[in-house]
Amino acid sequence: MVIIGVDTGGTFTDFIFKKDGKWHIYKTLSTPENPAIAVLKGIKHIGHDQKKDITHGSTVATNAVLERKGAKTAFITNKGFEDIIYIGRQNRKELYNLFYRRPEPLVEQKHCYGINCRVNSKGEIIQEIDENEIDQIIQQLKQENIQSVAVSFLFSFLNPEHEKILKERLIQNGFYVTVSHELIPEFREYERSSTVVINSYVMPKMDYYISYIQENLLPEDQFRIIQSNGGVIAPEVAKKEPVRTVLSGPAGGVVGAYHIGKIIGQTRLITFDMGGTSTDVALIDGQIPFSTEATISDFPVKVPVIDIHTVGAGGGSIAYLDEGGALNVGPESAGADPGPICYGKGEKITVTDANLITGRLLPDYFLGGKIKLDYGRTYRYFEKYAQEWNIPVEKLAEGVLTIANTKMENAIRKISIERGHNPKDFALFVYGGAGGLHAAFLAKSIGIPKVIIPKNPGIFSAFGMLLSDIVKDYSLTVLLDARENSFNHLNQLFETLKEKAITDLKQEGIDQQNIKIQKILDMRYKGQSFEIFVPFSEKFIEDFHNIYEKNYGYKMPDKPVQIVNIRLRATGYKEKPEIEKIIEGTEQIPQEAIIDHRPVIFDGKEYKTAILNRDKLLANNEINSPAIIVEYSSTTVVPPFAKAIIDLYGNIIIEV
Template identity: 45%
Template sequence: MRIAIDTGGTFTDIVYFQNSQFVVLKVFSTPSDPGRAVIEGLHKISPDPDVVVRHGTTVATNAMLERKGARVAFLTTKGFEDTIAIGRQARPKLYDWFQPAPECLVPKQLRFGVSERVSSNGDLLLAIDPVELEIIVNNIADAGVDAIAVSTLFSFANPESEIKIAAALEPLGLPLSISHRILPEFREYERASTIVANAYVAPKVGSYITTLAANISKVYADSRLEVMQSSGGIISARIAAAEPVRTMLSGPAGGVIGAYKLAGLAGFDQIIGFDMGGTSTDVFLVDATGPHISNESIITGIPIGVPMLDIHTAGAGGGSIARFDAGGLLRVGPESAGADPGPVCFGRGTQPTVTDANLVLGRLDTDRFMGGSISLDRDRMLQYMEQEKGSLATVEEFASGILRVVETSMEKAIRVISVERGYDPRDFTLVAFGGGGPLHACSLAHALQVPRVLIPALPGALSAVGILLADTMREYSRTVMQTIDADLEETFAELERLGFNEFETEGLAGKSFRSVDLRYRGQGYELNIPYGPDMASAFHALHQRRYGFANEGRPLDIVNIRVRVAAPAETFEPPRQEIIDGDGSAALVGTRTVYFDGTPHPTRLYERDKLHAGDTFTGPAIISEYSSATILPPGDVLRVDAFKNLVIEVYA
């Protein structure tokens, strides 16, 4: 039995298979102790003799966001101790002269340098002096650190110095993050930054995973814990504890995989994903080649070089707080009410949120929210909305303004991953999920001229569904700096052996996928292309689309090679329903006044569970379900496909 658990800012989602169907449970997240919500949810599931628990965790991300990680010592080549503080000259805001530099994760007094040097081609120029190294190790031991990061110059070409340093540090019994083990690639700043980030979150993530695995074993005697990594694959708990930097986007990655797989079953291979949760919104793009992977991500101002799904995050979610600033402008987010105290209508919060605005406008049902397990207090919410509406005439006007502001923020995020990268949103289908995604999807589709919206089954728990369906995966890379015609078979085979050996210890059979980072000779950036005879033409085509030009007469160089070893998850296809033309009347449960663009409309209310494949109707309508509600504006047309997805044709 496989169980997937995704920890969000407001809810923890639990999904598993039963009788060829997905079963979903939701419990409130417990931010102070995320594992507590996980165990509470597991106690609600009947025990099984053999259980694999797959987990999407936010522990690493939160440690970075809140700067509540470990006290880290950084050891590098002498003279390069301040690399991680100096960084690059590029500034996130080019014209802001007063922008603060990202806070370095390692204070000056905990950066250590050792006399050693390796050349760029891997020749050992200066060996480590054992006496000097012993003094440094003693200084680190006296510094009272929790973890150690080691990243020496050109260790990707020759790791001999790092191997000696690691051997000397191991007796300290502290978590070690060694660069040639995690990211054997060039660009010393990004490599060092990644290794420091790994060390920074390692004690907290390691403790969390160890404790969670022990607590799960109390619920299920024969259990195994696995963790979702940022690149969209599953890794063992052991690897996640040792290399937690790979879990920075653990939860959102599940949403990408879930949307990609379920949209593919429905016949859509070009999608824009829109995952709106309680505290933030994640957007991503999938084209015919599959989900996009980035090897140059920025997490809270810190460069991270391990593979991550290309996800753009906006600080706007259902719990985003609305308020007027000193100048009288309405702002929404990034502050969030989260799970505690939550929106005003949950009964504990005191600041209006996006969820409260949706309730004011009639988009949420006070009695059917979360299947009736949570009762929304409309009267309390109206009282606080009235207090906070400022000079606006009505709470409906205030609520409409909140939605316009938050949807503009989300529209901007989608343009970043589509228009700004050479993609036309009109060629894609918008896949909306998360508790808030279906509430706002059609409005965004109208703004972006996206012709179609897909609301998959279980939209409020799709990230957990993706974790359940994800392949087990390990990724390896190495900087090679070779011409495009170089023979790289031996190096590829070496990386593949690492992956196959890892899988063998876990009893898995994997398949390898090769790719290369290519660039025009003299360029300072690369594009990742599948390795093969057509990689040159594929590179030119991608470069043309991404940057608007291609230079086919210029030589190409291979900078890095990459190997992904994957073991596919069990195949699953939701049962198909026979399509019978209908108007959805069997699912109609009433009508309610709902505001669209500031105007009230009589709106039909449907229960999604009662809809049948083939049902088709025109908005305005609201389709309610356990974890979400889909808003169908006037004029848009909804049909239910064979998998019971909601497919909405958007009309201008």
């Protein structure tokens, strides 16, 4: 069987695969009009006729929301609450922007419908659902050519009877349907409704995308999708709950970094994934960070996701003069088409072009020489813009890189310093096609002493997907007083979730001995609006106070504590690829690893810089002078202020 990991990015679609006992990598340009085309092209290149085990990270759900290209969707709730998704919350993203406008919801207001039915806060039905009303709404949905429907009734997490009745009728009439009690049985009707709307909005597109790929695979092929929580799910589940894949690709990289970090004894990491369109960062402090407060395009997504912060700065980010005449970069990207100037079609300066002009990116070693970058064309465009903007060419190139680095540095500050973490206590774990070009500069500016660049960083997210287990998240709102509920009583509440989790994982082919159950409580001081995660144990109240103090610097042991939600995470462990050691050498770099010496610009000066072939470097090799390390999927820069060593697993360890 061929084992394949696939990650779809804004510019490239990346593959890592094990065939005939050996690991290989492959990159192809993404096909934004239908991402499945690039995926299938890569699979055909690898070996379409062989039995395959494929794990795929998809951006289809994310892009459908960001680009507003989902299905025509309707929202159904209780009569009188049709405006839930329009009212939202009072929080304002840009407090001092007088012209700020929240993005329009994904459902038009005229397609928000209310039904006369009601369940109270105890889960009791106080008004039955009217079948005639359902018939009338279905007729309206058909007249409006609605394709997908989101259903979210008040207190359905306590009693889902009305949602079940409506779901059955809608499915009978050919609609895609999401009901809140199945996807997210929790309180807070706005966040729950928003999540259900996003799920319905992207469901038809995700269904088509996954089905299109499945139809072009062999019947015996195994195919799974990675979720935003870092676990994988069966394609049929992803079709029904596509909202769980909104951070699918970036999640794979964080999982991979966590596993590599454990192997090399580095459990405190800031992950840095720089691709063609954006940069994703996350902070790992001994464990993968999770959140239930993620947003996409400012819409709440209440399903558990890896806590990843994204900034619009990547290799394809476009440089321009802003309204004040200052040089700026991003968030607009040249993407895969037309791409950077050096690809041969683009006409706007990008971060990739700036790296080429400074000599940090080598035109004849990009993707192993399979794509030759056009330096002459790029320089001519730089001369044109440099003249228009009155900036010398080399200064313009370094300026673009400095601004891009500043934006990415701010993203790192957000997930570290702004949350009480000192970056000096962490290592920067870098991957993505463009990450190695910027890593050392970022580490220096923010005070991170060590940079780790794994093998094949340009396809590392795809590799991380192969390290992912099957993960299922379940939750239920309980709203209980912590002191009045014993450990045994709470344990009983978890049993229903546990039974469902084990059943679901067995259906995906996982044996019971390979299943791990984690129980978590969402807890808060009574009267507060937000909760923190507390691992469930016999001393859960004491643990809550201690975790609260760690997060906020104080605790209130005399104040009543509330359990808001119970959460259960079920992990089905599957076989993972082995992380292999490389051949050991000495401090001396082998002569066959030295390709050339070329001038490279750093801080306005040219430095004689060694060009090294990463595939020829051995463990223990030391790099003590400026160097450009080239490989198929990426390029790594070791600037004059840094030195590097190759560790036993082939990672480049840069010390700043």
